C-alpha cells in the first residue's frame with residue numbers, strides 16, 4: 236500500500252520504517268529540511284534501537300523516502316498518517332497547531348479520497364477538529380464532493396522498545412466513523428494491519444472518541460501506578476518496610492500484576508507528564524475535576540526531588556565543595572531523551588546548593604547538555620560545575636557519593652571494590668533500586684534506595 240507519514244519525528248519515523256518493513260511504500264514528510272537531509276544522507280536524527288538498520292534496509296529497497304514536498308506527500312498515499320508533535324502549551328493542554336496545519340495541507344492538495352489517521356496523541360474531539368479543518372479547506376477550493384475519513388489510531392510505543400512494540404503490538408486501537416467513508420476506511424486499515432493479526436485478532440475497533448480516550452486512559456493508568464508506588468515507597472522508608480517485597484506481594488494478585496509498579500525518582504519522558512496534564516485539562520474544559528490525576532502529577536513532581544532530600548539529610552543543606560557522581564541522565568534507559576528527565580531536577584537542585592556534578596550517560600550526554608543549557612538559562616555560570624564523562628567509573632574518583640538516576644544495564648554490575656576504593660565516602664543514593672541493600676551493606680556501602688529496607 237502507499238502510505239504518507241506527516242511528521243518525521245519519533246512516532247512518525249518508527250511508524251514509517253515499520254510499515255515499509257512490511258512491504259508498503261512509505262513517504263515521510265517533514266517541514267524541517269535539516270532533518271530530511273540527515274535522513275536522506277543515511278542518518279537518523281533520534282536514537283532508537285533497530286531503527287537505523289530498518290530505515291537503511293528499506294531505503295535500499297526503495298520502500299521509504301523522505302521529503303519536504305507537501306504536494307507530493309499528499310499525492311502519494313491514500314492513507315495519510317498525522318504523526319506531528321503535540322507539545323503542551325502554557326496551561327498543559329496539548330497544542331494542536333501542527334496537527335491542524337497538517338490537516339489543512341492535506342485538504343489543500345488532495346484530489347482523491349483520503350484516509351487521514353491521527354497517530355499523534357491528541358485530546359478527545361481532535362479527530363472532529365481535523366475533519367472540520369479538512370472540510371473548511373475543501374470548501375474554499377470548491378470541492379464539496381471530495382470525500383475523506385478521519386480515523387484515530389493512537390500509538391503505544393515505548394521509547395527504547397518502539398520498533399519491537401510496533402512490530403509486536405499488545406493491541407492496535409482503531410476508532411472509525413460510523414458512516415460509509417468510515418466503513419471504507421476501516422476496511423483499508425484492516426488490510427494495512429492484517430500482518431499483525433495473523434494468529435489472533437489484536438485490533439480493537441471502536442468509535443473515534445473512545446479510541447482517543449483509550450490512549451490517555453492507558454498512560455494515565457500507568458502513571459497512576461507509578462505515583463502510587465512512589466508514595467508507598469516513601470512511607471516504606473519511614474516505617475522501615477521494603478517496597479520491593481511489597482511490590483511482589485501485591486503483584487502476585489492477577490488483578491494487579493507485577494509490571495509498572497517500580498518505585499523510583501519519578502516518571503519522565505514525552506508521554507506520561509504531558510498526557511496526564513492534557514487529560515486533566517480536557518476534563519477541566521467540561522468542568523470535571525480529575526482529582527486522582529492531579530495528585531498523580533503532584534506526587535511525581537515531588538518524587539523527582541526525593542533523592543535530593545536524602546542527600547541533604549546526609550550532607551546538610553549546604554553542599555558547597557561537594558562533588559557527586561551521577562549515573563544516568565536520560566529519563567529512562569535505551570534512549571537519549573531528556574524530556575522531563577528527573578536528572579534535570581536533581582542536577583539543578585544540587586548545583587544550586589553549591590555542589591558539582593560529574594555525570595555519565597551511555598548515550599544522552601549531548602541531549603543532556605542541551606537540556607541543561609535551557610534549565611540553567613537564568614544562571615549559565617552554574618553549568619561550569621556540571622561535567623560529563625565517557626565512562627561510568629570516570630565519574631567516581633573523589634566524589635562524595637554516587638547518585639543513580641537511570642537504570643541502564645551497564646550500571647548493574649559495577650566493580651564494588653573499586654567503587655568503594657575510589658569514592659571519597661562509600662555512599663550510593665540509588666533512584667532506581669538497582670541493588671540489593673543487604674549486598675551493598677556487605678560490600679561496606681551506605682546504600683539508600685527508594686523505599687528499600689536495609
Ligand code: UDX
Pocket residue numbers: 390391392393394395454457461494495496497498499500501502503504505506507566567
Ligand atoms: C510510555 C508508555 O509506556 C507508552 O505505551 C506510550 O505510548 C508512551 O509513554 P515511554 O514514555 O517511552 O512510554 O516510557 P515507559 O517505559 O513507559 O516509562 C515511562 C516513565 O516511567 C520512565 O520515566 C520510567 O522510568 C518510569 N517508570 C516506569 C517507573 O518509574 N516505574 C515503573 O514501574 C515503570
